[in-house]
Amino acid sequence: MAIFGTAIIAANGRELQSVEGSASLKPGLSTSKPRKGPRGYVGGSVVPGMSEVKCDVIPTDDFDPEDFANGLEVTIRFFCEQSGQEWVIAKASLGDDVELGDGEDAKWSGLIFTGTKAEKV
Numbered sequence: 067m068a069i070f071g072t073a074i075i076a077a078n079g080r081e082l083q084s085v086e087g088s089a090s091l092k093p094g095l096s097t098s099k100p101r102k103g104p105r106g107y108v109g110g111s112v113v114p115g116m117s118e119v120k121c122d123v124i125p126t127d128d129f130d131p132e133d134f135a136n137g138l139e140v141t142i143r144f145f146c147e148q149s150g151q152e153w154v155i156a157k158a159s160l161g162d163d164v165e166l167g168d169g170e171d172a173k174w175s176g177l178i179f180t181g182t183k184a185e186k187v
Contacts, residue, residue, distance in 0.1 A: 084121035
């Protein structure tokens, strides 16, 4: 399940907003892993999930994606404009490299943060 909206990434006393509508959230719901016994299905084991936020950010003079490197933990607030709902991810870190697009629509794209389960506010 992915939810689309805007992410606010907070780290080192600064806040960085994603391009509006570019962010998606997987809240990290717990799932069940089936267990199999001699007669087939015997139940499920709960597997805790991890949240994931994907977003794009407009390049500015004071933002460098390297600020998020080396496992820096950030806090992310996520807003869904359509439903008005809000989630908070208390601890997340950059999980993949980013890409800088060029031209009229220049932006850092592909910021992917993975972290603790998103809590609805």
